[in-house]
Amino acid sequence: MMVIRPVCRQDKQALMMLAGSTGIGFTSLPHDENKISERIERVLATWEGTNEVAEQGYLFVLEDTSENCIVGVCGIEVAMGLSEPWYDFRVGTLVHASKELNVYTQMPTLFLSNDHTGHSELCTLFLEPDYRKNKNGHLLSKSRMLFIAAFQDQFADKVIAEMRGVSDEDGYSPFWERLGRHFFSIDFREADQLTGLGQKSFIAELMPKHPLYVDFLTEEAKTVIAQVHPNTIPARRILESEGMRYEGYIDIFDAGPTLEAYTKDLRIVRDSELRKVVISLTMNEGDKQFLIGNDSYKNFRAIIGAQRVTGTEIYITPMQAEALNVSDGENVRVVSLFSKEKNRD
Template sequence: MMIIRYIHPQDVNDLYTLAEKAGFGLTSLQPNMEKLAARIQRACDTVAGKLDKVDQVYLFVLEDTELKKVVGVCGIEVALGLKEPWYNFHVGTQVHASEPLNVYKSLPTLYLSNNHTNCSELCTLFLDPDYRLNKNGKFLSKVRFLFLSAFRQYFEETIVAEMRGYSDENGHSPFWNAVGHKFFNIEFTKADYLSGVGQKVFIAELMPRHPLYVDMLPDDARAVIGMVHPNTMPAYNLLIGEGLRYKGYIDIFDGGATLQADIENLRAMKESQIFTVHIESAENINFQDEPFIIANDRYENYRAILVYNQPKKNTLELSTEQAEQLHIQDGDQIRLLTVNIQGKQ
């Protein structure tokens, strides 16, 4: 069975394996054992209530319970930019006009911005390629929305998600070559790594503070502003379906889109439902074609599974095995969210 739970310190070796498979582009998951162990501890201390908001992060893992192996990870940072600045570019507009000369030009610009300070962030989503089947990817990504709906009080007003920008098969980023590389004589993959191990602020502080005119950039760099990497497009579409939108903010390194939404407007906030559990023999349970994510809503020991069980009014029948995985008993309540959005698969 596949189950999602909080990350534990003993997961560090499996997390390191996932980081090696992730490659460049996922800055929050780098194969550095010390950094990974520290981030796991930060997540554990968050759940234990030991950290101030500035340091809080929630990390969840997808575990193959038969192999006792972690095969995916996802996270939520509680509040960005409260300890060190959180940078991105805002795609804005600057107008140049002269009535005597009959000239009017509206020019797109890039402004270095800290506008997402004190926002929560969806982060660190990665699934082992061998497990990208059976709705595992949607399960791993969307469980964060179910968690947000259950524990809304722990998060900020706005949620954001940085999407990986375009780079070619050799790891070359047209946007980095046209902008960042002019101020740092290093390759994009090196800058990406430094960002992932905590040196993003140092790099960002040396980026240009004045607006950059987009029209002065090379064609290939202009073309990728707000784009996402082809491998990231499924994740992009998934987040759009859950209520996030592109509002003109991009990553300072690769130009990838940053999506955002008011948490209150997320689909899970409106559509997740509470059901009472009735434990039944597996052979007596009715199943359906569409899957649900269900979670136990227990903050100290959060667990979620993917099921195809058919709900009955306000009751959901679960097998003994399913109930045991969620650490719940007959009569307990669970929170439910459909995996597929109506009309979409």
């Protein structure tokens, strides 16, 4: 069975293996044992209530219980940019006009921005390629929103997700080569590694504060603005199906889009409901798949199941009850896995 659960210290080596497979451009899970250990300790401190808001974050793993292995990871940061600045580009417009010359032009521009400071972030989403099937990606991504739905008071009013931008296996990023390299004089791979290791002061030191004209970039660089890496297309579709939208902000390195939404407007937050567990040995599955999570803050669990749901109850199997760490009569949080409009490919 595929189960979402909080990370624990024993997961460090499994996370190292996942980090080694993510590729260039995936900065939130660096292939660095010390950084992964620090991340685990930080999120455990969050669950224990000993972290300041600026340091709070959560990390979950997807476990294949039948094989006893970790196959995916996902995370939430509570409030971005409070301990160190959070940078992105806002895609805007500057108008140049002259009545005398009868000239009026609108120029797309990039403004260095800290507009998302204090927002919560969905981050660190990675699933082993062999497990990118059977709705595992939906469980991995959407379980974070189910956790937010259960504990909304722990998160900001707005949530964002930075999408990985376009780059190839060799670390070539069209946007970086035509913009970032001029100011930083380092390879995209190196800049990517530095940000993943938390060394971000060079951004403020070297990035220009004045607007940059998009038309001065090459066509190759302009084409990838707000586009995602091919491996990230499914993740973007999932988030957009839940109500997140691109609102004109991109990553300053690879130009990947930032998706955002008000937390209360996320479909899972808005539509999820509590149901009382009925454990049934002879249960006929329903024809609709549900995302199901327990209501435990420190021992959160989430699964997918095609269950029979009534107005106040949900019928689950003993195996599912064990996976969720719930007993007969306890409450679980339930929401349909897909929105009505969702393309389920």
